[in-house]
Amino acid sequence: MQSLKLLEAPERTKARRAGWPWGLAWLVMLPVALLRAGELTESDTFWQIRTGLVTLAEKAIPATDPFSWTALGESWTQNSWAFNVVLAGAYHVWGLPAVALLCATLIMGIGALVVHLARQLGGHPIGAGLALFVASPLLIGFLQARPQLIDYIAVLALVLVLQRLTHGSVRPLHAVAVVSAMSIVWVNLHAAVLLGVGILGACAGLLILRRRTRELGWWCAAATALSxxxxxxxxxxxxxxxxxxxxxxxxxxxxxxxxxxxxxDLQQLLMFVLGMLGLLLAVRRREVPFVAALTVAAAGSVVAMRLLPVLLLVALPLLASVKAPGWLSRYADSRQDLLRFGVTLFMAGWLAVAVPQLTHLGRPSPSIYPSASITDAIPAGCRLFNSYVLGGWVILERPDVPVSLDSRNDLYGVERVVTFESAVRGQGDLDEALSGAECVLVPLESGLAEALKDDRGWVEGAADDVAVLYVRG
Structure with missing residues (x-):
């Protein structure tokens, strides 16, 4: 028994050494996660937290709008009720810093899945780290504290399960059960689960077309139906x-x-091109799950660019698995210690860029959202006319103040959103737009702020470098 343990020890040491470079590749995502956690910019995050708090308090999902005076009581369907509750739970523990850390953890989960898939495809850790580093500037704007983070994780996890199914490393029945359970969780965290159903259907179709994979195709078709x-x-x-x-x-x-x-748009073009390169690699390697996911994501991206990050994330493991030329591989093998030192040094510098974000975790972006002195100055119960972005922030900070608008477009409808935002720019009939409003909170440099400056019917209540509050005189 002792001899067996002695034999196993070198194997464990070897495995740890082999996993170490992959851990470094994964850590490339850490600065991105910290940068996102250091500053919250998405308006959705704030009203989603408040909605989750209301859901927990009332032990029921709100079915009508409780936050505005322009759509109060109108039917409202949430598409991420469970995610809202999770955010609210984090907020209850430690406020916005906990929300930011939760979403940073989800971002690291995305990176872990990309690295794991690259390793499964036979890639190199340097390639995986390089792929994540190059993609980071393209992805960082999408990696905000929103339920879309769940979509990115779910799609990558779905590809991983399908990859194991097609390679015979998991039993078909188990894969179907896992995918079906994923769908139930996904749909309640975010209603984008139909994207996964589309990927499953595309994978089933591709597998059924080939005679030797037809049986797996029928299993995949069953997973599609159950999902x-x-x-x-x-x-x-x-x-x-x-x-x-x-x-x-x-x-x-x-x-x-x-x-x-x-x-x-250069950013969109680069993301799409990298996605198409991934699709070409997937077709060449006959990786059916990747072909299915990339095809569906590419088609969806053409219709709505919000699917571009899904396209790019699924392509990254394939791009990371591209084999380096023989001479380059031989040179890298002969300079392993130097490369290890260089990569470690690079990671230290990359982390040094983001670590300062830890000093203000969960801070609402000071270039977008006003200081607490502004929101505190809003009179209690005042019907507020506000800009699109500021509505979510007020809903979280001052739930006693009904807003005119926030980023729930499906509640307000296009016409109301366009009309109110035109008024914020100082366009249209301002008296009609402000009818019923008792306070106004808009960006300091907006057209409406300039118009109300000289209007005797409105008195400036508070202002900072970002926004100004007016109260009806």
Missing amino acids: FLGAAANPRGFGLLSQTLGVRDASTGVVMEWQPFNPG
Whole structure:
């Protein structure tokens, strides 16, 4: 027995040494996670926390709007109720810093799945780390404290399960069970689960087309059907499809991420090109799950650029697995100690950029959101006319103040959002737009702020470098 332990010890040491470079590759995502955690910029995050708090307090999911005076009592369907509750739980423990750390953990989970898939494909840790580093500037704007983080994790996890299914490392029945359970969890965290159903269906179709993989294809088709049924395990049931279409219709033309793919935008173009390179590699290597996921994500990206990060993240493991030329591999093997030192030095510098963010975890972006002195100055119960971005922040900080607008486009509809935002720019009939409002909170440099400056019917209540509060005189 002692001799067996002695034999196993070198094997464990060897495994640890082999895993160490992959750990460094994964740590490339840490500065990105810290940068996102150090500053919250997304307006959705704040009203989602408040919604989760209301859900926990009332032990029921709100079915009508409780936060605004312009849509008060109107029907409202949440597409991420469970994610809102999770955010609220973190907020209850340690406020916004806990929310930021939770989402940073999700970002690290995304990086872990990318690195693991790259390793499964036979990639090199340096390639995986380099792929994550190059993609970081393209992805960082999408990696905000939002339920979309769940989508990125779910798609990568789905590809991982399908990859193991097609390579015979997991029993088909087990894979179907796991995928079905994933769908139920996913749909309640975020209603984008239909993306996963589409990927499963595409994978099933590709497998059935090939005779030697046809049996696996039928298993995958069963997983598709069960995942679609699992998607109904949400408060809306099969109304999920109409809900998704409603969100799209209310956001297209208003929210940037719902716009079609714009090849004239360099960031979008680079993400799409890298995704297409990944798709070519997947086809060449006959990695059916990757082909299915990349095809669905690419088609979705053309319609709405919000799927570009999904396309890029699925492509990264394939890009990281590209074999280096023989001469380069031989040179790297002969300079392992030097490379290890260089990579460690690079990681230390990369982390030094982001570590200062730990001094202000969960800070609302000071270039977007006003100071506490502004929100505290809003009179209690005052019907507030506000800009699109500031609505979510007020909902969290001052739940006693009903807002005119926030980023729940599916609740307000395109017409109201466009009308109110035009008024913030100082356009249109301002008296009509402000009818019923008792306070106004808008960006300091907005057209409406300039218009109210000389209006005797409004008195400046407070101001800082970002926003100004007016109270009806």
